[in-house]
Amino acid sequence: xxxxxxVRYGSxxxxxxxxIGTKDNTMAPTATxxxxxxxINYSTEGGxxxxxxNDPPANTYTHEMMLQLDAAILRAxxxxxxxxxxxxxxxxxxxSAGANIKMLASVTPEFKYYFCLHANETLSRLEQTPKxxxxxxxxxxxxxxxxxxxxxxxxxxxxxxxxxxxxxxALGVLPGTGGTQRLARLVGKxxxxxxxxxxRTFSFEEAEEIGLVxxxxxxxxxxxxxxxxxxxxxPPRKAARAVGRIKRAVCSGLEMSFGDSLALERELxxxxxxxxxAHEGLAAYVEKRTPNFKAK
Numbered sequence: 079x080x081x082x083x084x085v086r087y088g089s090x091x092x093x094x095x096x097x098i099g100t101k102d103n104t105m106a107p108t109a110t111x112x113x114x115x116x117x118i119n120y121s122t123e124g125g126x127x128x129x130x131x132n133d134p135p136a137n138t139y140t141h142e143m144m145l146q147l148d149a150a151i152l153r154a155x156x157x158x159x160x161x162x163x164x165x166x167x168x169x170x171x172x173x174s175a176g177a178n179i180k181m182l183a184s185v186t187p188e189f190k191y192y193f194c195l196h197a198n199e200t201l202s203r204l205e206q207t208p209k210x211x212x213x214x215x216x217x218x219x220x221x222x223x224x225x226x227x228x229x230x231x232x233x234x235x236x237x238x239x240x241x242x243x244x245x246x247x248a249l250g251v252l253p254g255t256g257g258t259q260r261l262a263r264l265v266g267k268x269x270x271x272x273x274x275x276x277x278r279t280f281s282f283e284e285a286e287e288i289g290l291v292x293x294x295x296x297x298x299x300x301x302x303x304x305x306x307x308x309x310x311x312x313p314p315r316k317a318a319r320a321v322g323r324i325k326r327a328v329c330s331g332l333e334m335s336f337g338d339s340l341a342l343e344r345e346l347x348x349x350x351x352x353x354x355x356a357h358e359g360l361a362a363y364v365e366k367r368t369p370n371f372k373a374k
Contacts, residue, residue, distance in 0.1 A: 118146035119168070120153060125161040125312035126305065127154040131226075132168040136175035139222060141193050148200040155207045161318035161373060162308045163207070165230060166214040166301070167223075171240065173215045176222025179249070197222070197255045201229035205329055208322035210311050214304045215239070215291070220279055221246055225253055228260035231325055234307060235282035235291045236300040242290065243279035263332070265289055317355035318373040323347075 117140075119130040129150045131137040139147070154160045167173035177197075182190060204211055213219075213230035218240035225244070227233050235242070244253045244261065252258060253274060262270035265288050285291040295303040311321050323346040331339030350356050354374040362369035 116146070117143040118150050120150045122154075122157065122160055124309065125159065125318070126308050127157065127160040127163045128166065129154070129163060130166050130168050131174050133178075134169055136172045136218070137167040137169070137223070138175050138178040139197075139226075140178045140181045141196065144193075144197050144200050148196075148203065151200065151204050151207060155203075155209065158373075161209060161312045161321075163204075163209055163211045164214055164304065164308055165211065165226065166304075167216055170217060172217040172223070173213070173219040173240070174223030174226060175218060175220050176225065177255075194254045201226060201256055205229045206326075208326045209318070210308075210321050210325060212304065212308055214301065215242070215282065216300060218242075220244070221253070222255050222257075225255040225257040225260070228256065228264065233285075233291045234304055235285065235294045237282065237294050237297050239282065239297060239300075241279035242282060242285050243277070244274050245277035245279055247275060247277040261290075313355075313371040313373045314369070315371070317350075317353075317359060317369075317371040319353055319355055320350055323350055 117131070117133050119128075119132050121128045121130075127150075129147065131139065131143065131147070133139070133143060151163070154163045165173075177193075182193075185193070210232070211230040213227040213233045215227060215233060215235040216239060217236070219227055219235075219242045221244060224242055244257050246253050246257075253261070258270070258274065261274065264270075265273070269288065282291055282294050286294050293307075295307075310316060312318065327339070327343050327346050331342050334342065355369075355371045358371060359369045
C-alpha cells in the first residue's frame with residue numbers, strides 16, 4: 079500500500095517537509111507533472127525573458143523539465159530582443175525544491191549520472207550565456223532549486239517567503255548540480271562547507287547578509303519590483319552588449335589564470351569598442367547628454 083513519507087530538510091522551526099511515496103519502506107516511482115506537458119513557461123516583454131518552472135506544488139525538476147529549461151535558455155540566448163533572463167517558480171510557496179526525489183528513487187544509477195550530467199550542462203549554458211540572468215526567489219529555494227539560482231548572476235528574494243539552503247546531506251548525498259563549487263565561490267570555502275555539511279536552511283534575510291542573495295524585496299508586488307530592477311539593464315538605459323561582456327569576463331575569467339583573464343578582458347573590450355553603443359556612450363559623455371543605447 080502506498081503511503082506518504084515526509085523527507086525533512088533542516089531542523090526545528092526551519093524544517094521543510096516534502097512528501098515522497100513509499101511502499102514496503104522503499105521509495106516508489108511516481109508519475110510526475112512531466113507527463114502532462116509544459117513544465118517550463120516562457121514569455122518575453124520589453125527586453126525581458128521570463129522562464130518559469132511549473133511543476134506544483136514544489137516545482138521539483140525531472141529530466142523532462144531540464145530538457146525544457148535547456149530549450150528555454152537557448153531560445154532566450156538566440157533572441158536578439160532579449161537582454162535579461164529572469165527565472166521564477168510557479169505559485170506562491172516555492173521557487174524550486176530541486177530534483178524530484180520520487181523520480182530519483184525510481185531510476186537506475188546510470189540514469190541518475192546522466193541526469194546530473196545534463197543538469198550540469200544546462201546550468202553551465204545558463205551561466206555562460208552573455209546576457210544577465212536574474213533569479214527571482216518567490217518561495218522556498220532548497221537543494222537543486224538553489225543550485226539553479228546559483229547559476230544566475232543576481233538573486234532577488236521575496237521577504238518572509240521561505241527558506242534557502244543545500245540540505246542534500248540529509249538524503250545521504252551532496253549537492254550534485256554545481257552546488258559545492260558555486261556556493262564556495264560565492265560565500266567562501268569554510269562557510270560553504272559548514273552550510274552544506276549541516277544541511278541548514280535559513281531565511282532570505284540571512285542569505286543576504288552572507289552574500290548569497292543580492293537583495294530582499296517586499297512581499298507585496300514582488301514581481302513588479304523584480305521587473306523594475308531588471309529594466310535598468312535593458313536599452314536604452316544600459317548598453318546590453320556591455321553588460322553581457324562584463325558577465326562573460328567575470329564568469330570565464332575567474333576560471334583562468336590572472337594573465338589569461340586580463341587577455342580575455344582586453345579582447346572583449348576591443349569587441350565593444352567597435353560597437354554602436356560604445357560610440358553612442360562616448361559621444362553622449364562628451365556632449366553631456368543621456369545616452370540612447372540600442373544593444374548594437
